[in-house]
Amino acid sequence: MVSASDLLAPSRNRARRGRGGPRRAPGLAVAVLAIAACFAAPFAYLVVRTLGLGAPAIEALGNTGTLAPLARSVALGLAVAVAAAVLGVACGWLVARTDLPGARSWALLFALPLVIPSYIGAFTLQAAFATGGLVQTVLAPVAAVSLPRVGGFPAAFVVLTLLTYPYVFLPVVARLRQAPASLEESARLLGRGPWATFATVVLPQVRGAVLAGALLVFLYTISDFGAVHLLRYDSLTRVIYASRFDRPAWLVLSLQLGLLAVAVVAGERAATSRDRMAGGRVAPGGGALRLRLRARKVAALAFAAAVVVFALLAPLSVLAYWAARGIAAGGSGFGGVGELVEPLRNTALVGLAAAAAAALAVLPVAYHSVRHRGRLADAANALVVGGFALPGLTLALALVTLVRAAPALYQSLGVLVFAYVVHFGAQTLRTAQVGVAAMPPRVDDAARLLGASPLRRLTAVELPLLAPSVLAGAGLVLLSTMKELPATYLLAPTGFDTLATRAWGAMEQAYWAQASVFALALVAVSAVLTWVFVLRRSDALA
Amino acid sequence: MSRRATLLAPLAACALAATLTACGGSEELTVYSGRSEELVGPLLERFNAETGVDVAVRYGDTAELALLLAEEGEDTPADVFYSQSPGATGYLAGFDLLAGLEPDVLSQVDERFRNADGRWVGVTGRQRVLVYNTELMEEGDLPASVLDVNDAEYAGRVAVAPENGSFQDFVTALRQVEGDDVARSWLTGLAEADAPTYANNNAIVEAVSRGEIEMGLVNHYYNYRFLEENPDAPTRNHVFAGADLGSLVIDSTVSVTAGAADNADADALVAFLLSEESQRYFADETKEYPLAEGVEPTADVPPLDLGSAPGYQADDLGGGLTDTIDLIRDSGLGV
Numbered sequence: 001m002v003s004a005s006d007l008l009a010p011s012r013n014r015a016r017r018g019r020g021g022p023r024r025a026p027g028l029a030v031a032v033l034a035i036a037a038c039f040a041a042p043f044a045y046l047v048v049r050t051l052g053l054g055a056p057a058i059e060a061l062g063n064t065g066t067l068a069p070l071a072r073s074v075a076l077g078l079a080v081a082v083a084a085a086v087l088g089v090a091c092g093w094l095v096a097r098t099d100l101p102g103a104r105s106w107a108l109l110f111a112l113p114l115v116i117p118s119y120i121g122a123f124t125l126q127a128a129f130a131t132g133g134l135v136q137t138v139l140a141p142v143a144a145v146s147l148p149r150v151g152g153f154p155a156a157f158v159v160l161t162l163l164t165y166p167y168v169f170l171p172v173v174a175r176l177r178q179a180p181a182s183l184e185e186s187a188r189l190l191g192r193g194p195w196a197t198f199a200t201v202v203l204p205q206v207r208g209a210v211l212a213g214a215l216l217v218f219l220y221t222i223s224d225f226g227a228v229h230l231l232r233y234d235s236l237t238r239v240i241y242a243s244r245f246d247r248p249a250w251l252v253l254s255l256q257l258g259l260l261a262v263a264v265v266a267g268e269r270a271a272t273s274r275d276r277m278a279g280g281r282v283a284p285g286g287g288a289l290r291l292r293l294r295a296r297k298v299a300a301l302a303f304a305a306a307v308v309v310f311a312l313l314a315p316l317s318v319l320a321y322w323a324a325r326g327i328a329a330g331g332s333g334f335g336g337v338g339e340l341v342e343p344l345r346n347t348a349l350v351g352l353a354a355a356a357a358a359a360l361a362v363l364p365v366a367y368h369s370v371r372h373r374g375r376l377a378d379a380a381n382a383l384v385v386g387g388f389a390l391p392g393l394t395l396a397l398a399l400v401t402l403v404r405a406a407p408a409l410y411q412s413l414g415v416l417v418f419a420y421v422v423h424f425g426a427q428t429l430r431t432a433q434v435g436v437a438a439m440p441p442r443v444d445d446a447a448r449l450l451g452a453s454p455l456r457r458l459t460a461v462e463l464p465l466l467a468p469s470v471l472a473g474a475g476l477v478l479l480s481t482m483k484e485l486p487a488t489y490l491l492a493p494t495g496f497d498t499l500a501t502r503a504w505g506a507m508e509q510a511y512w513a514q515a516s517v518f519a520l521a522l523v524a525v526s527a528v529l530t531w532v533f534v535l536r537r538s539d540a541l542a
Numbered sequence: 543m544s545r546r547a548t549l550l551a552p553l554a555a556c557a558l559a560a561t562l563t564a565c566g567g568s569e570e571l572t573v574y575s576g577r578s579e580e581l582v583g584p585l586l587e588r589f590n591a592e593t594g595v596d597v598a599v600r601y602g603d604t605a606e607l608a609l610l611l612a613e614e615g616e617d618t619p620a621d622v623f624y625s626q627s628p629g630a631t632g633y634l635a636g637f638d639l640l641a642g643l644e645p646d647v648l649s650q651v652d653e654r655f656r657n658a659d660g661r662w663v664g665v666t667g668r669q670r671v672l673v674y675n676t677e678l679m680e681e682g683d684l685p686a687s688v689l690d691v692n693d694a695e696y697a698g699r700v701a702v703a704p705e706n707g708s709f710q711d712f713v714t715a716l717r718q719v720e721g722d723d724v725a726r727s728w729l730t731g732l733a734e735a736d737a738p739t740y741a742n743n744n745a746i747v748e749a750v751s752r753g754e755i756e757m758g759l760v761n762h763y764y765n766y767r768f769l770e771e772n773p774d775a776p777t778r779n780h781v782f783a784g785a786d787l788g789s790l791v792i793d794s795t796v797s798v799t800a801g802a803a804d805n806a807d808a809d810a811l812v813a814f815l816l817s818e819e820s821q822r823y824f825a826d827e828t829k830e831y832p833l834a835e836g837v838e839p840t841a842d843v844p845p846l847d848l849g850s851a852p853g854y855q856a857d858d859l860g861g862g863l864t865d866t867i868d869l870i871r872d873s874g875l876g877v
Contacts, residue, residue, distance in 0.1 A: 123745070132752030229705065230741045242705060242871060244609060245633055246864045322771070331770025333580045393606060400613045411619065489602040490610050494572055494619065497579070497601070505578035505601050510744050510767035514580055 029376060031364040036380035038361075039387050039422055043262075045398035046255045046390075053248050060252045070256065073222045073235040076156055081218040083161040085210050088168025091307060093202065094300055096176035097184075098291045106304050107173060108531055113311035114166040114479040115526035117500055119226030120507070120519050121163045124315035126150050126230070134318055156233040160221050162311040167220065167476060168213030170534075171431045174472035175209040176202070178438070194291055208437065212430035215268055216476070219261055219389040219426065237391055244393070254394040261389030265382045316523060319516035326513025333511040340499075340521050347482050347498040348525055350413070352533070354420035355478040359428045359470050361421055366432035381429070388426035392486035395423055400490060411493050419487045424480045428473030435469025467537075475534030482526055499525065570596035571807045572619050574611065576604025576626040577794060585823055589814050595807045604630045605707060611799070612637055621802035622811050624794070627707040628662070629714065629863045631795045635661040641803035643812060650816050650834045655793045664793030665815050666824045667831035669762040669846065670712050671779040671789065672700070673747055678756045684780050688759065688788025689724075692731030701738040701746050701758035704875045708743065708761050711792050713870060714862045719787060722869070729873035739875065751775045761792070766829040766842065781844055791846065793833060 050057050091110045095103045113121070128134045130150040183205075187197040225237045236257055243249040293300050326332030365384055369377040387395070399419050403410050439462060447457045463470075483500045492498075503518035575582050579601050586597045600607070604626035611618055611634055623640075625631045634640055640661040648660050655664030674684060685691050691700040703709050717725040738755050740746045746758035747768050753776075768775050782788035796815050802808040814820055821832035825840045832839060839846060 123748075126745075127748065127752070130749075130752060131754040230745060232739055232741070238705070242867055244605060245867070326771035329771050329773055331767075393609075397609060397613050400610060404614065404617075486606065489600075489606060492600075494598040494600045501601065502579065506580050507744070508603070508742075509578045509581055510747070510764050510771075511578070511580045512768075512771050 028364055028368050032368045032376060032380050035361055035365055036376070036383050038418070039380070039383040039425065041402055042387065042390055042395050042398035042422065043258055043383065045401060046251060046258060046394070049251050050255050053251065057248055057252050060249070069234055069236040069239045070260065072153075072233065073237065073257075074260070076153065076160070076228070076233065076235060077218040077221040079157050080160045080164060080221045081214040083157070084165040084217040085168050085214040087161065087165040087307065088213055089172055089203075089206065089210055091165070091169045091304070092172030092176060092206070093198065094304060096173050097202065098293050098300065099297075100293065100300055100304065101297070104535070106308075107535055108527060109308045109312060110169050110304075111166045111475065111479070111530055111535070112523060112527055113163050114476070115483050115523055115530075116163055116312075116315055116519075117226060117483040117485065117504070118160065118163055118224050119230060119485075120319075120503065120515075121315055122155075122159045122227040122230040123507070124318040125159050125162070125310075126155075127318045128314045134321060135314075151232045153233055155231040156228050156235075159227050159231060160224065163227070164217045164220050165311070166479070167216040167427070168210055170472045170475055171209040171213045171434065171469070172206050174431065174468045175206050175434065175438075178468055179205040208434045209431070211268070212434050215265070215385070216388065216427055216430060218264065219385070222257065222260065223389045223391050225391060225393075240391055240394070250394075254391060258386055258390050258394075262382045262386040264389075265385040266378065269378060269381055312523075316520065319519050322512040323516040323520065324513075326511075326516075332513030333506065334514050334517055340517070343497045343499045343502050343518065344521055344525055346496055347500070347522065348529060350417060350420065350488075350498065351478045351482040351526075351529060353413075353417045354424065354481040355428075355474040355533070357417055358421045358425045358477040359432070359474040362425045362429040362473075363432060363466075363470070366429055366436050369429075370433050370436040381433075384429045385426040387422045388424065390423070392423065392484065393490075395419065396487040396490040399487075403491075411491065413493060413496070416488065416491045416493075416496075419491050420477070420481045420484065423484070423487060424477045427476035427480060428470060431469045431473035431476070432466065435466040438469075439465050471534055471537055475530055478529060478533065479526055482522060482529075570598050571621050571805070571811060573597055573599045573622045573624060573811070574607045574620040575599050575601050575624045576607050576630070577601075577624055581828060582624065585815075585820055588819070589811060593807070593810055593814075595810065597811070608634055611639060615639065616800055618799055618801060620799050621805050621808040623797045623799060624665070624815075625662075625797070626794055627711060628664075628793055628795050629707055629711045631662045631797055632657075633863060634797070635659070639800050641798045641800050643798060644809055647809070647813050647816060652833065652835070655791075655833050662795040662797040663812065663816070664833045665796050666794045666821075666828070667791040667833050667846065668708065668794070669781065669789055669791050669831065670708070671760060671762045671765075671781050672757055673750050673760050673765050673777055673779055674757045675750050675753055675755075676776045676778055678753060681778075681780065684757070686782070687786050688782055689728065689786075691737075691759075692728065692735060696757075697731070697735035698737055699756050700732075701740055701749065701755045702732060702875070703740050703742050703746055703758075703760070704870050706742045708792050709759065710863060710866050710870065712759075712787070712790055714866045715790050716787055717862060717866065717869070726869060726873060729870055729875055733874035737875075747777060751777045759788070762843065763829045791831065794830070 091106075094100045095107045095110065100106060116124075126133070183201050184197055187201045188194075192200070222235070223237060225241055227233075228235045228238055229241065236253065240250060240253045240257065243253060323332075323334075327334055362384060365380045369381040390398075396419065399415065399422075403415050409415050443461055443465070444457060447461045452460065482498070485500055485504055488496075488498055488501055499518045499522040503515045503522060506512075506515035506518060573586070579599070582599070582601075586599060589595065590597055600620070602610075607623065608625065608630035611620060611623060614620070615637075616639065618639075623631070623634070631640075635657060642660040643663055645660070648656050648663055651664050655667065656662065670688075672684060672688075674681075685693070685696050685700070690696060713725055713729070716728065738749075738758075740749060740758070743760040743764045746755075746760050747764045749755050750758055751768060751772070762779050762781075765777050765779050768777060796812050798805070798808045798812060816834040818834070818837055821834045821837040824830045825832045825837065829840055829843050831843070831846050
């Protein structure tokens with residue numbers, strides 16, 4: 001298939017042969033190789049250890065006994081990805097393309113469910129909506145509602161969709177803010193209704209961002225353990241968890257999940273050309289066309305409110321209820337606000353460090369993988385994205401083994417941040433790729449003709465254009481890192497607590513109030529950081 | 543861009559500084575604790591105040607910390623491992639990664655709750671019980687034995703947590719005392735009756751308190767935690783009478799790692815956890831059964847009759863863990 005990028009290639013190659021010689025390519029390739037090697041580390045560990053187990057382990061990779069859980073993982077992943085895409089696009093469109101009142105506040109509220117650890121999200125949603133839960137209790141004086149037992153595929157599907165749609169929402173908003181509104185204006189002027197305009201103009205523009213986000217949702221879902229564990233859906237991660245004391249089985253199953261991810265990523269890359277990834281070019285300065293909702297404003301507000309109620313308010317209400325109840329009864333274990341200070345500082349520190357490091361680390365890969373199609377680019381892309389699908393515990397134990405050789409680094413913050421970058425780098429890569437693909441080559445060409453050096457072109461022309469996409473990706477990494485558990489538990493310096501580790505630890509021992517206070521603090525600090533470092537800046541850049 | 547650079551610089555500096563301090567030569571005692579900071583933190587502060595020994599603690603999930611210790615091997619930074627489950631500890635003892643404890647420490651605890659080779663010693667006992675909803679069940683109608691939960695009267699009404707370490711330790715004990723066939727048919731019976739399954743003890747007690755299910759097999763102290771935060775919760779524990787395996791006592795255990803075999807501070811911490819002060823703390827705060835001789839449990843919990851406790855060896859719980867997990871999975875209960 002001949003894609004637009006193939007047609008563009010000759011002119012780019014001609015330009016490259018012009019002044020300055022081959023454009024950045026050798027240095028960039030070396031950087032990409034080094035970065036890819038870092039991301040390859042956990043995979044290399046799994047492959048080497050599995051090969052070390054000999055023929056039975058290798059045969060077990062194709063063991064049909066594990067195919068059923070694998071198929072269930074894929075089924076859940078696909079369903080959640082599709083639903084999250086629909087929800088994410090709807091929320092993104094409302095915020096960026098309509099005159100929804102309070103759009104900036106909604107933007108923050110729509111992004112926040114991502115910071116709720118899936119285990120806590122599942123537990124609280126269950127406590128809210130299941131039999132005898134908060135909703136039923138509150139409604140009891142008004143109406144006798146009978147709610148079904150929550151569990152299995154439907155429950156895991158709903159909970160994971162509510163917690164992961166921001167993976168689509170944030171990139172879509174970033175894309176819509178940069179996409180030219182002129183096409184939409186023309187469409188409207190030519191008499192197309194809002195739905196037709198949405199379908200024929202807006203959707204193609206955000207397609208790349210939606211695909212990028214949906215892939216992240218898919219990978220998150222197949223590697224998630226917290227929600228499927230609590231909601232009793234028998235996916236592959238639960239089999240991996242159950243086999244954790246059986247080292248050979250554990251290695252083989254983890255590798256199976258990793259290989260599935262790499263295959264999906266490779267397939268997705270093969271099917272997505274550069275321009276389809278972008279879905280059209282950016283047009284800086286194009287003011288956003290905002291659809292007047294008029295009478296539909298109430299319906300739009302009701303929809304937005306419903307999303308926030310289910311994905312954010314319900315879990316937070318349950319947490320607030322648990323906190324208040326336990327503290328009132330005096331048996332909460334809550335030791336005062338002072339206890340929050342250190343975990344809060346640690347959480348913010350690792351979140352911001354991982355977000356910044358991930359954004360910078362994957363930028364060369366994003367450039368290379370969009371502008372060059374070759375084995376290195378394909379491999380780097382697959383490795384970076386594949387790291388997201390490895391279960392956190394697998395990744396953490398792999399890094400434990402690899403870093404043990406360097407005692408000076410072991411259990412240092414540097415290695416912890418490295419682990420986050422390897423685990424979550426995919427989140428900035430996919431959004432950055434969309435940004436790079438959307439960058440019009442002629443802007444760069446013009447800068448080159450005006451004699452700008454490569455570095456100057458990068459800082460003055462390309463990075464500002466990329467910034468919204470990169471920031472959206474960094475925001476995803478920020479939120480993911482702040483709630484991360486297994487790598488934090490195993491790789492952080494001894495004594496380094498985060499809000500997420502404290503919340504989980506308290507919850508494990510049924511200190512509900514204590515757990516709730518930490519979880520609420522986690523959501524609060526995420527809200528502040530997302531606002532200050534992601535949404536406000538992305539507003540300024542748009 | 544420059545703004546992001548200014549943001550990054552201090553962060554990088556922080557990370558570097560923290561890395562350096564983390565690596566600085568330290569005399570402190572490093573503990574890997576599978577029990578959370580809420581439980582253990584205050585006790586370790588007292589230990590520090592009394593002995594002057596600085597303690598660094600890595601809190602986490604017991605099973606994950608055991609895997610970490612296994613991966614780290616002999617040169618683990620950990621000196622002491624405080625485990626929620628003898629199963630996970632036994633897994634490590636199998637790798638020869640644990641040092642022998644002092645005989646005078648071991649002798650404080652009944653031999654059923656310590657390792658024959660002295661690699662670990664029980665600190666507190668958690669009893670397996672049936673938690674039930676008082677609004678849905680009369681105490682007199684509850685099953686008399688854990689082996690009765692598959693009787694027609696109760697089939698499908700008793701919840702279990704197949705992935706939970708304590709449930710798995712219970713199944714290992716069942717295999718040990720009654721044999722694999724009894725254990726298998728008990729598990730298969732649960733699966734065939736479509737017994738409700740939950741992720742862990744917490745989720746079961748929570749579901750019982752909501753009235754989603756009538757009964758569930760859990761450890762005794764979760765319900766006391768629930769009642770402390772919600773005194774109105776309609777949940778009560780039912781202890782299977784006599785030498786029923788359903789009222790098995792599972793210990794939390796403490797060990798010293800092989801690398802810290804000569805570390806006097808590590809031994810001091812183990813002794814401290816078995817001191818009357820610590821045992822009293824656990825009894826009163828967590829409602830667990832103190833295992834050191836001479837310390838009585840709190841009056842809130844029914845007295846524990848160790849004399850008629852089922853005849854099993856906690857020591858063997860570790861060895862059979864992977865087989866137990868296979869058995870549970872094969873039963874169709876869906877680990």
